[in-house]
Amino acid sequence: MKEQSTIVTRIRNRNSVLKHSIYNWLKWDVPIKIWDFRDDGCESAWDVVKELPDSLRERVTVFETKYEYRWNHCICWNAAVALCETEYVVVTDVDHLIESKLWLDPPASDELLYPPVMAKYGFCWFRKALWESVNGYNENLTGYGSDDTEFYTRVAAAGYKFRHIAGDTVHHLAHDDVARIAPLIQTGTEGLARNHATEVVHTSNRLNQLITQYLPWTQDSKRIRWDYTQLELGRWLAIRRVA
DSSP, X not given: OGGGEEEEEEESSOHHHHHHHHHHHHXXXXXXXXXXXXXXXXXXXXXXXXXXXXXXXXXXXXXXXXXXXXXXXXXXXXXXXXTOOSSEEEEEOTTEEEOGGGGGSOOXXXXXXXXXXXXXXXXXXXXXXXHHHTTSSOTTOXXXXXXXXXXXXXXXXXXXXXXXXXXXXXXXXXXXXXXXXXXXXXXXXXHHHHHHHHHHHHHHHHHHHHHHHHSOOOTTSOOOOEEXXXXXXXXXEEEXXXX
């Protein structure tokens, strides 16, 4: 069923990880869409993709944002999934590697597949119609945490089933909380950032839990819309639509 799937990921200044995962994903001969929520002046996912051989690069599309002021997982997921033209979508963090056995047992029309291990929660496989039926991910959330679990809660409430994929189907490239907030680390502040990395992530997660409680995401919630300008083959600039 991989022939009907697209792999989507979002990234922010983590090219060293993308260099490992991109070659793994390319083995499966499926389209790959990368939503690059990067800071001005920082590394671009395109810096990795443009070095690929032509035969591989043509399967990858990079969308770069501009004028964005906050890091938001859910905005990235929704934007990337909306652009998929396949029936199935694999949503994955940039630090996950996929084994071939994943493709042997695709999700049914009424279920979502995900790994049983918490560290791999940034990974799931579903039909795009499922995502559309729950209005995608909650774009009220910001920072780090709760984007997966909040989405799963609404998927379950909509009557869909969940099924674990085998634990050895997806491999997580281990990292600490410093890697999560690495884009925020500036020269001369590495020590301070490292000392507070875990607290930053946990505080953001707690904030998102409150947002979920008091600003629920519904079918009437408005997802951000984007205008796209092609920069070169396989590379697009995305700017949120004002109207």
